[in-house]
Amino acid sequence: MLARGEAARGRDDDAAALAGQVLDTITPDGLRSNSRERLAALADDLAGVDTATALNLRDRINALPALEPVGRSSAEPNGS
Secondary structure (H helix, E strand, C coil): CHHHHHHHCCCHHHHHHHHHHHHHHCCHHHCCHHHHHHHHHHHHHCCCCCCHHHHHHHHHHHCCCCCCCCCCCCCCCCCC
């Protein structure tokens, strides 16, 4: 994720802003588990940062609803 690269370069506010754009663009129920894992990793990267942007991002990540398991998306058994 681009935002983690920004965090690694010490551009914490830019990193948080990029992740915020992801959260603005994709609905919470539309975020896949790997995106959530990356956002959580970014939140860990920004754990010591106390800027308003970083704090807001952590709050938004913590407020994401739990993932709902997806049932079968198709009746096709994929070759079985």
